[in-house]
Amino acid sequence: MxxxxxxxxxxxxxxxxxxxxxxxxxxxEKIYKCPKCHGTGKVSVRYNAYPSGLPDSGFVEDWKYKDIECDLCHGEGYTEHEYKPRMIQDGWE
Ligand SMILES: [Zn+2]
Structure with missing residues (x-):
């Protein structure tokens, strides 16, 4: 801050x-801790850091993690709606 x-x-x-x-x-009203980011407002995503446009792109992989704003709570960490993970891990409802 x-x-x-x-x-x-x-x-x-x-x-x-x-x-x-x-x-x-x-x-x-945002009293529910976001289950996706666990209240931090950020989620880690895996991405291929290998530069695109090089001859090897598409074959060479350089996987890294970066933090992005949580899309479920819009970076707030808490939500008005209580989200629960579905039984199959493909999203939130
Ligand atoms: Zn969140």
Missing amino acids: KVHEVIELVEDYGANTTLGDLARSIQK
């Missing part, structure tokens, strides 16, 4: 607002 973000929070919510008040205010 950056200094200017904290200052903006104080301006928006007042200096006497506790972090607990702030969390409740922002969280609102």
Whole structure:
């Protein structure tokens, strides 16, 4: 968290607002921890880091992981809807 973000929070919510008040205010109805990212707002995806466009592309693989914003909770970490994994691991409902 950056200094200017904290200052903006104080301006928006007042200096006497506790972090607990702030969390409740922002969280609102989003009371369910996102099962996909486990509340972090980020998920790790595997991708082929080998540059495309080279003669070897398509044959050479350089698998790496990177964090992207969780698409189930839109990076919030919590959702209004309680998602449960389906029995078959192909998505969320
Ligand atoms: Zn999520």
